[in-house]
Amino acid sequence: MVAAPVTPDQPVADTPPARRRDVRGTLLRLVLAAAGGGAVFLSFPPRTTWWLAPVGFAVLGVLLHGRRARAGFGLGLVWGLGFMAPLLRWTGEFVGLVAWLPLALLCALLIAIGTAAVAVVSTLPGAPLWMALVWVADEALRSVVPFGGFPWGKIAFGQPEGWYLPLASIGGAPLVGFAVALTGFGAAHLVRDWKLGVPALVLPLAAGVAASALVHTDPDQGAATVAAIQGNVPRAGLDFNAQRRAVLDNHVARTLRLAEDVAAGRAEQPDLVIWPENSSDIDPFRNIDAANEIRRAVEAIRAPVAVGAVVIDPDDKLPRNTVVLYEPGVGATDTYTKRQLQPFGETMPYREFFRIFSDTVDRAGTFQPGTDPEGFTMGPAKVALDTCYEVAFDGVVRDSITEGANLIAIPTNNATFGYTEMTYQQLAMSRIRAVEHGKSVIVAATSGVSAIVAPDGAVTARTGMFTPDALVATVPLRGEATLATRLGAWPEWVMTALGLMAVAIALTVTRRRTRPTPGAGVGEEETDGGPAGAA
Structure with a gap:
């Protein structure tokens, strides 16, 4: 019997309820x-x-x-x-x-x-x-x-x-x-x-x-008065540092103002000062004017200053994201180079391939990573340095701590991300690291948010965004290793x-549950359903 064809007037069957x-x-x-x-x-x-x-x-x-x-x-x-x-x-x-x-x-x-x-x-x-x-x-x-x-x-x-x-x-x-x-x-x-x-x-x-x-938050290795300088940038965005000298001058000026406040008794004399990442994108080893301005600020504040700088290596002529230690009466005495570089920012993997999609890849740098995790001795403190992106990596932070640090500094630059939530997310990482390693943390940002974090993760002082400021606080120095640090x-x-x-x-x-039982299959099904099975 042949089924009658469906005519346009006939209703088409609805989608089965189970499928709906x-x-x-x-x-x-x-x-x-x-x-x-x-x-x-x-x-x-x-x-x-x-x-x-x-x-x-x-x-x-x-x-x-x-x-x-x-x-x-x-x-x-x-x-x-x-x-x-x-x-x-x-x-x-x-x-x-x-x-x-x-x-x-x-x-x-x-x-x-x-x-x-x-x-x-x-x-x-x-x-x-x-x-x-x-x-x-x-x-x-x-x-x-x-x-x-x-x-x-x-x-x-x-x-x-x-x-x-x-x-x-x-x-x-x-x-x-x-x-x-x-x-x-x-x-x-x-x-x-x-x-x-x-x-x-x-x-x-x-x-x-x-x-x-x-x-614990007790100072088992004494205490230090720290200062975090936030000089601010001329403008937010990818061209934040197009006026590199203005950025450097901002941080010099804010440090000089802090020195005036110290002299007038409005602020405590710091034992050490942390400047942000990229606070001097003019290489102070190649530019005497930049070096002189930094030294002027260091001499005025009368404390060692860690300066975030872009330094050109004299051998390969490639840039390094470096923190330079300046000491009063001496000048530059030590350096730390960022070890964990940010892909698509400081480096550009597969640059030629990604250029097919956007020429903005050419804004990414050719920075070279450092290898030494040891930070600086600054006054009474042994400071672990974890620059910006590095704070997200467990092992990078841990390596800097196990070098004997009793204080953590996070110099960072968030100006390229404007008023977004990025800076708050990064501050949260710093707070986790404070508890993880039982250390005070100083976050110094070019444009905010800079902060002082206690060893229990509490933020004791913070700045706003895109405003010059200076945070000064006395923090505990803790050398005791937490269980997390030891493990x-x-x-x-x-x-x-x-x-x-x-x-x-x-x-x-x-796999065992879905494996067929030996002897099962078409033949067995036919036996069960056939005359023998019925018998």
Whole structure:
């Protein structure tokens, strides 16, 4: 019998209800994923809603439970974009979408690799623990690839306040991130197994509160009066330093004004002074006028000054992002060269390729990295130097601390990112480092925000943005190493190894479950359904 053809007057069958429900369910999951990533973004400074981070992970945990790796990748990509796209908005402030969106997408893709693995382990016994460990492994991956890593979105960097912060003194930023993720995944597991979900939800918070007893601020190596100079720049943007002499003059002038305040008794005499990164983009070793102006300021303030400068190496003629130590009556006595350079800013990987998309790549520099992590001895302090971008890297900061430092200085330049949230995000990293290593931190920025941070992460003084200022404070000098400093990268390595082990076990179990039973197949089905089976 031949079916009658469908005429235009006949109604076409509606989409099956199951398919409609599936489409709606998929759209709902995607919206929830974006909202979960957005919640994590909203937990980052300048906001103080740190508790939104575990909420975002709880949403992610609900979405990924029992899903295949492919679904985990897709949902994680949307979650990652909801997090990274607004977080990294500052990267496109003056160059547009060509920098911002590709970077956000790349970070989201790397997160998606991790969430695919999180989905794989989501049905293992003790799932919240393994899911959180896999998250640590994913952050470790993003800290090293590509182009030397981009750890800017580490969850710990959104926790400079709140209950998790003290955990940094035990296991550094990785332990803080693990605790936040475990709390969120534990909350997601409450409905399925409250006996497991409650401990996973509560224990990280309790551990953070208990760890606060390990955070010390007492000056076991005395104290120092420090000054952070913020001279300001003529204008924000990529051409902030087109008037290089004006930037140098601004920092000289603000230091001279501080010297006048000290002489008049309006400010304390500092033991040491920190100028920002790029405060002298005129090489003082090649330009006598710049050197004389710096020396004039140093002699007036009567204290050693660390000056952020661009120095041209006499051998290869290539620039170095360098901090130069100037001492009264002596001049330049020591240098520190930035070791972790910023890709697409201070360096340009694959320049010819990326020029196809934008000629702004030619603005990127050809800076050469340093290799020596040792900082400066400045008055009573042994100062670890971590210039701008370096503060985001656990190992770079740790190496500078283990050279015997009892104080951390972060000279930085945020003028190229205008009035965006970048400077607040970077300040949050400095606060995490203060607790992680039990040291006071001096942040000196060209245009703000400069700050003095206590060893417990509290900001005791700060400047506004794009305004000249000077911060003077007496801070404790602490030589005692925290547990995080002593353990180094071991907590992250162990957690990463455990997370990868869980993924391997979960994949093995899944493969065994889906492997056909010997003897099963078409022949067996025919036997069961055939005459013999019926008999």
